[in-house]
Amino acid sequence: xxxxxxxxxxxxxxxxxxxxxxxxxxxxxxxxxxxxxxxxxxxxxxxxxxxxxxxxxxxxxxxxxxxxxxxxxxxxxxxxxxxxxxxxxxxxxxxxxxxxxxxxxxxxxxxxxxxxxxxxxxxxxxxxxxxxxxxxxxxxxxxxxxxxxxxxxxxxxxxxxxxxxxxxxxxxxxxxxxxxxxxxxxxxxxxxxxxxxxxxxxxxxxxxxxxxxxxxxxxxxxxxxxxxxxx
Amino acid sequence: xxxxxxxxxxxxxxxxxxxxxxxxxxxxxxxxxxxxxxxxxxxxxxxxxxxxxxxxxxxxxxxxxxxxxxxxxxxxxxxxxxxxxxxxxxxxxxxxxxxxxxxxxxxxxxxxxxxxxxxxxxxxxxxxxxxxxxxxxxxxxxxxxxxxxxxxxxxxxxxxxxxxxxxxxxxxxxxxxxxxxxxxxxxxxxxxxxxxxxxxxxxxxxxxxxxxxxxxxxxxxxxxxxxxxxx
Numbered sequence: 001x002x003x004x005x006x007x008x009x010x011x012x013x014x015x016x017x018x019x020x021x022x023x024x025x026x027x028x029x030x031x032x033x034x035x036x037x038x039x040x041x042x043x044x045x046x047x048x049x050x051x052x053x054x055x056x057x058x059x060x061x062x063x064x065x066x067x068x069x070x071x072x073x074x075x076x077x078x079x080x081x082x083x084x085x086x087x088x089x090x091x092x093x094x095x096x097x098x099x100x101x102x103x104x105x106x107x108x109x110x111x112x113x114x115x116x117x118x119x120x121x122x123x124x125x126x127x128x129x130x131x132x133x134x135x136x137x138x139x140x141x142x143x144x145x146x147x148x149x150x151x152x153x154x155x156x157x158x159x160x161x162x163x164x165x166x167x168x169x170x171x172x173x174x175x176x177x178x179x180x181x182x183x184x185x186x187x188x189x190x191x192x193x194x195x196x197x198x199x200x201x202x203x204x205x206x207x208x209x210x211x212x213x214x215x216x217x218x219x220x221x222x223x224x225x226x227x228x229x230x231x
Numbered sequence: 232x233x234x235x236x237x238x239x240x241x242x243x244x245x246x247x248x249x250x251x252x253x254x255x256x257x258x259x260x261x262x263x264x265x266x267x268x269x270x271x272x273x274x275x276x277x278x279x280x281x282x283x284x285x286x287x288x289x290x291x292x293x294x295x296x297x298x299x300x301x302x303x304x305x306x307x308x309x310x311x312x313x314x315x316x317x318x319x320x321x322x323x324x325x326x327x328x329x330x331x332x333x334x335x336x337x338x339x340x341x342x343x344x345x346x347x348x349x350x351x352x353x354x355x356x357x358x359x360x361x362x363x364x365x366x367x368x369x370x371x372x373x374x375x376x377x378x379x380x381x382x383x384x385x386x387x388x389x390x391x392x393x394x395x396x397x398x399x400x401x402x403x404x405x406x407x408x409x410x411x412x413x414x415x416x417x418x419x420x421x422x423x424x425x426x427x428x429x430x431x432x433x434x435x436x437x438x439x440x441x442x443x444x445x446x447x448x449x450x451x452x453x454x455x456x457x458x459x460x461x462x
Binding site: 025068085098100 | 266293311331336450
């Protein structure tokens with residue numbers, strides 16, 4: 001195990017726990033550990049790195065939180081299969097992210113929303129289209145769409161990509177997106193304009209049109225957000 | 232401070248450290264803490280939650296890793312401004328992610344690549360286009376593009392979105408993307424076909440065309456990847 005950090009962090013800012021954590025992640029990569037592989041225990045790691053067990057325990061606790069390791073009954077500590085989005089979820093608190101991170105995330109959602117057209121057309125099924133139709137038919141009768149209506153329609157599109165990570169990622173970004181949009185809107189909220197392209201229109205194109213048409217319609221549908229983007 | 236988890240995790244799987252970590256994050260949110268705000272110290276937290284200081288130290292170490300808290304000289308522990316991508320970076324080891332996470336991430340990169348057209352057109356500058364031109368002119372003379380050439384061209388596009396989080400996110404996804412693509416390709420690598428839409432073509436459209444044209448060209452440019460996608 002070597003203690004060089006592969007992450008180009010300024011060395012002076014690294015605590016002993018940071019260094020042990022980095023060493024462990026490098027150790028995993030260099031030895032090509034796969035999920036289920038047994039790992040050395042806390043005491044062995046402390047001895048090999050010549051650090052205190054408290055420091056090792058803290059570093060292991062971090063890796064456990066990331067889902068990289070887990071302890072199994074009668075097997076001890078093993079390599080695990082991390083959920084790549086679990087940790088980002090923990091920090092997406094709009095109150096503590098920087099304004100530039102918040103703006104970036106706002107845009108990221110627009111980028112993703114525009115980028116899914118080809119996946120929707122590759123994976124749409126009659127069943128999913130029927131479910132989407134129920135949503136848009138219901139929404140057509142409403143004078144105004146609430147935040148929940150928006151989430152219901154766009155969430156259904158995310159489902160239809162068949163990409164679970166994308167789906168969860170968009171759901172994670174949504175509160176940040178709303179936070180930024182609200183702060184960008186004029187006091188009293190943005191004017192309620194009739195959508196030039198409605199959810200119903202998007203549904204019809206997804207059912208009968210092409211990926212290109214869908215993208216163009218989505219661009220217009222999202223224009224109220226695009227208009228807030230600075231060059 | 233309450234110890235209910237807001238995350239809908241099965242309660243029995245939560246360790247004491249998990250519970251203290253969740254309590255702390257809820258405490259931050261409910262009290263609307265902002266970066267720089269002073270936090271109670273380890274001993275106070277241990278007393279209020281009625282748990283051992285070791286457990287609190289571990290939970291704080293996790294939050295420190297996520298960039299949510301930091302210790303400042305003469306000020307003690309304060310709320311910090313997390314980098315939303317720092318922790319996802321730590322787990323993007325292709326050897327330990329599940330095959331479905333890897334496939335999802337592969338697709339996520341395609342979604343993002345297709346979604347940036349409007350941002351590129353909104354933010355392109357003469358200077359950035361000149362820099363991109365140097366890259367594509369150089370690449371036009373090469374018989375074959377390497378992985379590095381691909382990263383150079385697409386990386387420059389990511390720069391041009393003006394979205395730093397997106398830029399870093401794509402860079403993080405790239406190794407996973409390559410890993411999946413290599414594993415999907417036939418043994419001996421995929422056939423080297425002449426790109427029907429080259430980097431040079433994309434550059435010309437970005438300089439003189441429209442966002443719609445760019446998206447259509449990018450779809451063809453990425454078709455070797457799109458063809459691997461299952462319905």
